[in-house]
Amino acid sequence: MSIDPGLEPADDDTRSDDHPTPITVDTGSGPVTGRSAGGVSSFLGIPYAAAPFGDDRFRLPQPVEPWDEPRDATRPGATAPQAPYAGAVGDLLSTVTVPGNEILNVNVWTPTEPSTALRPVMVWIHGGSFVHGSNALDAYDGTAFARDGVVLVSVNYRLGSEGFSVLDDVPLNLGIADQLAALTWVQDEIARFGGDPDNVTVFGESAGGASVATILTHPDAPAVMRRAIIQSGPLEAQTRERAGRISKLMTKDLGVPATRAGFRRVPPEGLVAAQERAMAGGNPLNGGAGFAVATAAPLVPDSPFDALLAGRAAGIPVLIGSTTEEYRLWFVPTGLLPTIKRIHLLAARLKLGIPAATVRTFRRNRPRASTGEILGAMATDILLRVPLNRVADARAAAGADTWVYEFAWRSPVGEDGHGALGAAHAMEIGFVFDHLDSPEAVRMAGPSAPQSLATAMHDAWVAFAKAGDPGWKRWDATRPVRTFDGVDDAVVLAPRDDERAALTP
Known part of the structure; x- marks a missing residue:
């Protein structure tokens, strides 16, 4: 890392942390100029693959065209085509749109202070149901990680139709291929930013967590990661037929064939509009049409869940967990929670083959819960917990290092309306990034979220990245779960194990 000689401050310059200093790194593709402030250097919007449009649309990621002049890396790069979150959820979750075609880019935060040793690296893969999100969100600012001696990389990848369509003559899971290309970029380039390519932890939440699980079980995983963190990530991939339901709906809507040529006739914004129509009313809990990882060689030969149960990736330590009340992100802001009646619970129980005794177990453990809360708790457990x-049990049996956490702190946001968000899906992100003042964290957790909890979670993630141990007991037959509740954040043995056992096949 080097400061561009033409931009070095003069001896009498009184620059402070509030006045960033330009700083340039020579990458394998060309120089990039970011900025340094407060002991942290940031480089934004660095392309790791060519723009996936024009002739490269619906193709595997292609190499970047090199450049000679320093590239401005002080602003976020282009974001994947997407629509904002709809309805009340959109009041909580942000959407940032940066125009441009070079959407396959990474952001890097690294300590400015030189080090004699390369530093551990963490690579963040954002969530958003494979149709939302970007590394341009302020919530994913990596300053706190760099402050604590970690090089943080955040990844943009193709979303929705561009990245996860099921078409006759297009490789499946292009978005996953993009993520692997980004991890290859990290292997090739991160040492130039002070990071250790042999000490990479890949982490992500929701669809990002599902992506981490998918990459974890890929044959190349040991070459691109040493450790993995899966936050609220569904572990099942879908069959080609099931994953292709939304593509079929879109072909009917647009009147084009399910081929590369057919979808290329439609501009990106047209595909986004069509996918929004196809997904209307769906969410991760109700099984509506949506994009997903599809099982197909070579990228995803089988479901990550099945592969992990079979012992794959046993040599890679894993930290995995969920929030206590994932369902509340979709049930509370929309006002759906109080509308769920016993007939809806009965229909869901019969559809999923859940015995009545299991419902009684959940009710007994929650004597004051509404019917909607009972259904939501069961959905959370079935989908994630x-x-x-x-997987943790299977990995422990195979001798694989595994740690489990649960985020249990309850946000008061919304308590004057349809009910509090509680420990909802995505609530932990601001705490993990130690960035509770980001606009999204404030909307989700409120202005008075406990900093002590952010410190505890962030420090655990950093410790895992640095030394491979987040600070509590590995998973074993006692089922230890670090429960981040903002009180004592204690390790609880086998929490709600009667409910887990009742839902375990």
């Missing part, structure tokens, strides 16, 4: 417990 039970699968992650099964």
Whole structure:
């Protein structure tokens, strides 16, 4: 890392941390000029692959065209085509749109102070149901990680139709291919930013967590990561047929064939509009049409869940967990929670083959819960908590290092309306990034979220990246779960194990 001689401050310059200093790094593709302030240097919007449009649209990621002059890396790069979150959820979750075609880019935060040793690296893969999100969100600012001696990389990848369509003559899972290309870029380039390519932790939340699980079980995983963190990530991939439901709906809507040529006739914004129509009313809990990782060789030969149960990736330590009340992100802001009646719970139970005794167990443990809260708690466990417990059990049996956490702090946001968000999906992100003053964290957690909890979570993630141990007991037969509740953040043995057992096949 080097300061551009033409931009060095003069001896009598009184620059402070409030006045960033330009700083340039020579990458394998060309020089990039970011900025340094407060002991942290940031480089934004660095392309790791060519723009996936024009002739490269619906193709695997292609190499970047090199450049000679320093590239401005002080502003976020272009974001993948997407629509904002709809309705009340959109009042909580941000959407940033940066125009441009070079959407396959990374942001890097690194300590400015030189080090004799390369530093550990963390690579963040954002969530958003594979249709929302970007590394331009302020919530994903990596300053706190760099402050604590970690090089943080955040990744943009193709979303929605551009990245996860199921078409006759297009490789599946292009968005996952993009993520792997970004991780290859990290291997090739991160040492130039002071990072250690042999000490990379890949982490992500929601669809980002699902992506981490997918990459974790890829044959190349040991070459691109040493450790993995899966936050609220569904572990199941879908069959080609099921993953392709939304593409079929879009072909009917647009009147084009399910081919590369057919979808290329439609501009990106047209595909976004069509996918929004196809997904209307759906969410991760109700099984509506949506984009997903599809099982197909070579990228995803089988479901990550099945591969992890079979012992794959046993040599890669994993930190995995969920929030206690994932469902509340979709049930509370929309006002859906109080509308759920016993007939809806009965229909869901019969559809999923859940015994009545299991429902009684959940009710007994929550004597004051509404019917909607009972259904939501069961949905949370079925979608996330039970699968992650099964994977942790299988990994422990295979001798694989695994740690489990649960985010249990309850946000008061919304308590004057349809109910508090509580420990909802995505609530932990501001705490993990130690960035509670980001606009999204404030909307989700309120202005008085406990800094002590952010410190505890962030420090655990940093410790895992640095030394491979987040600070509590590895998973074993006692089922230890670090429960981040903002009180004592204690390790709880086998929490709600009667509910888990009742839902475990």
